[in-house]
Amino acid sequence: MRKRLLIIPVLAALVTALFAAPAQAAGGVNDSSCRPDAAHPRPVVFLHGLGATYYEDLNFLQDSVAAKGYCTFSLTYGAYPDFPFVGGLRPIADSAAEIRQFITRVLAETGSSKVDIVGHSEGGFQSLYVTKTQGIADQIGTVVAIAPPAHGTTFAGLTNLAYLLGQRDLVGQALSTLGCPACDDLITGGRAVATLNDGPIAQPGVHYTIITSRYDELVTPTDTAFVREPGVVNEYVQDTCPFDPVGHIGEAYDLNVWHLATNALDPAHAAKFACTAGSPG
DSSP states (O other): OHHHHHHHHHHHHHHHHHHHHHHHHSSEESOTTOOOOSSSOSOEEEEOOTTOBTTBSSHHHHHHHHHTTOEEEEOOOSOBTTBTTSOSOSOHHHHHHHHHHHHHHHHHHHTOSOEEEEEETHHHHHHHHHHHHSSOGGGEEEEEEESOOTTOBSOSOTTHHHHHTTOHHHHHHHHHHTOOHHHHHHBTTOHHHHHHTSSOSSOTTOEEEEEEOTTOSSSSSGGGGOOOSTTEEEEEHHHHOTTOOOOTGGGGTOHHHHHHHHHHHOGGGOOOOOOOOOOOO
């Protein structure tokens, strides 16, 4: 397990070297002065998973998307005010309101009428939940949800998601003193799951792509991620890259997932790519 967990930091360092510099030169990363252009007309908001932050989880994917010319933005949502180092713990509904306010700010700063959202795990769930419940569906163009527990998950130990992100001590401290209402919200039958699944999830005028792995060990069963409604594209990573063993945490760092997500943001210019193998953990 130790060797597996060391894979992500090593890959992260490589990805940083490959993408960090171009990201600043092309689009923008959390840059309020960035303005969308004709080729990339909507800012992209990235939503991290449970126990993560804006700078740990989807940050490398954000850099990669920015390097392609997009204005990109992210926040740490769902953190307790006195403990800002661990996000996604507070109730889903509270975090959704926080995300709505952030999206409203991004629209105002960039002068855009719509944003796209890319979320992983709890962030993927939030991308669906915010669009449905916060009265801003007309301000959302595309949702790309990576491994969202859209219908809840049978895995009760959702806090292990954060442990695998390398924040075990911080998350353990936060959970012991503050708790994790979001964990209860996301299990099968949880309050937020019930709200999301009360009627159609997909909202008119929004384009949805759900991406997950057949080997996701934490959002289970794996097809609980899918939204089987008209106009929603549901795909396993292995539909395109059958030999990729990527697991739940690895999906945030997996190059195949990055290509699929980028293609979903701009399907008119979807590009073929060579498959690689991601981390199975």
